[in-house]
Amino acid sequence: xxxxxxxKARATRARLLGEAAQLFSVKxxxxxxxxxxxxxxxxxxxxxxxxxxxxxxxxxxxxxxAAEMWAAKIVAHVMSFGEPRAQLHAVLDGYRAYAVDRTFExxxxxxxxxxxxxxxxxxxxxxxDDRFEQFRLLVMSIMESGKAAGVxxxxxxxxxxxTLVVATLTGTMMLAKSSRRWERFDESNALLTRMITSFEIxxxxxxxx
Amino acid sequence: xxxxxxxKARATRARLLGEAAQLFSVKxxxxxxxxxxxxxxxxxxxxxxxxxxxxxxxxxxxxxxAAEMWAAKIVAHVMSFGEPRAQLHAVLDGYRAYAVDRTFExxxxxxxxxxxxxxxxxxxxxxxDDRFEQFRLLVMSIMESGKAAGVxxxxxxxxxxxTLVVATLTGTMMLAKSSRRWERFDESNALLTRMITSFEIxxxxxxxx
Numbered sequence: 142x143x144x145x146x147x148x149k150a151r152a153t154r155a156r157l158l159g160e161a162a163q164l165f166s167v168k169x170x171x172x173x174x175x176x177x178x179x180x181x182x183x184x185x186x187x188x189x190x191x192x193x194x195x196x197x198x199x200x201x202x203x204x205x206x207a208a209e210m211w212a213a214k215i216v217a218h219v220m221s222f223g224e225p226r227a228q229l230h231a232v233l234d235g236y237r238a239y240a241v242d243r244t245f246e247x248x249x250x251x252x253x254x255x256x257x258x259x260x261x262x263x264x265x266x267x268x269x270d271d272r273f274e275q276f277r278l279l280v281m282s283i284m285e286s287g288k289a290a291g292v293x294x295x296x297x298x299x300x301x302x303x304t305l306v307v308a309t310l311t312g313t314m315m316l317a318k319s320s321r322r323w324e325r326f327d328e329s330n331a332l333l334t335r336m337i338t339s340f341e342i343x344x345x346x347x348x349x350x
Numbered sequence: 351x352x353x354x355x356x357x358k359a360r361a362t363r364a365r366l367l368g369e370a371a372q373l374f375s376v377k378x379x380x381x382x383x384x385x386x387x388x389x390x391x392x393x394x395x396x397x398x399x400x401x402x403x404x405x406x407x408x409x410x411x412x413x414x415x416a417a418e419m420w421a422a423k424i425v426a427h428v429m430s431f432g433e434p435r436a437q438l439h440a441v442l443d444g445y446r447a448y449a450v451d452r453t454f455e456x457x458x459x460x461x462x463x464x465x466x467x468x469x470x471x472x473x474x475x476x477x478x479d480d481r482f483e484q485f486r487l488l489v490m491s492i493m494e495s496g497k498a499a500g501v502x503x504x505x506x507x508x509x510x511x512x513t514l515v516v517a518t519l520t521g522t523m524m525l526a527k528s529s530r531r532w533e534r535f536d537e538s539n540a541l542l543t544r545m546i547t548s549f550e551i552x553x554x555x556x557x558x559x
Contacts, residue, residue, distance in 0.1 A: 312521025
């Protein structure tokens with residue numbers, strides 16, 4: 142589908158992506174209808190196909206839109222720091238803020254959609270998994286920069302740290318939403334911080350545990 | 351609903367619980383119909399209400415049934431060890447086996463249902479969250495036994511360790527299913543083991559990192 146030509150069409154498309162991201166995050170992909178998305182945007186169903194050829198095409202565009210929302214919240218925060226140790230701590234703080242600020246009404250868009258779709262739509266599963274892999278690569282690249290800068294131990298397992306950080310943050314999102322206790326992030330992040338600190342060379346004199 | 355009186359009725363009820371647990375884990379709660387459950391058990395829809403008064407009543411019983419399946423896989427493995435450090439490592443191994451053996455076709459029943467329902471059905475959210483809390487309490491009680499036995503440091507934060515372990519294992523399940531890579535558990539569990547070992551008093555001479 143070509144990029145919409147008029148400013149109005151582009152604005153409508155952007156509104157549909159925003160509404161669909163929120164609906165999918167709360168109700169799920171299968172339970173959300175094209176009518177639901179159009180109604181939430183204050184439009185009638187007929188206009189949908191001027192923007193997307195199918196609900197699945199909408200979902201593919203929504204994954205990209207949600208990734209931009211995620212990056213605006215987390216990557217932007219991480220990149221406001223220049224030093225690898227500070228960047229890694231910003232990953233934890235940034236994800237907590239992404240959760241607590243309810244960037245998505247239903248929690249983490251990617252956790253929710255992946256959990257729903259991983260056995261049911263392989264194309265969307267792969268697209269969603271690409272986003273988790275990008276998250277892992279962000280952590281891994283910070284670890285590698287830190288090793289190059291001599292602030293993380295040369296034998297620190299960057300790949301495993303990346304998996305642990307992403308798994309713990311997404312699992313904590315699930316637990317926090319399930320229990321309605323955002324303080325689960327304080328507990329998880331304190332121990333993740335402790336682990337990250339253990340890979341630092343010349344760690345600060347009072348590591349937060 | 352009273353306990354079924356005949357052996358045949360009890361067997362049918364147990365079969366419905368087993369089929370529903372698998373269907374809910376793959377398709378989700380809302381997308382699974384009473385007809386789906388009955389058809390998978392080789393029965394017609396009409397008989398359902400002899401066993402459950404509603405789909406939600408079925409779901410409540412399925413949560414209990416799934417918790418028994420979870421405990422048979424994980425708690426039984428943990429309790430086969432008597433020593434707190436070994437028990438804690440058995441939590442990690444046991445959860446990995448629970449995942450890799452596909453105890454539930456759709457991954458973790460509790461992760462999937464909680465992610466779907468946490469904003470949509472508060473009664474079921476609470477029932478599911480009780481199971482995560484039981485999981486946290488299992489880890490916390492092992493930590494406390496270990497402190498009492500002098501094998502974990504007295505100031506080890508049992509509550510935070512419990513949150514971290516449960517969040518990391520459930521998040522790793524999500525990542526492993528999304529990426530089709532069970533080796534994500536090797537990465538997460540190696541670092542969880544490293545963290546647990548750091549709370550041990552007189553740790554073994556070659557901690558696995």
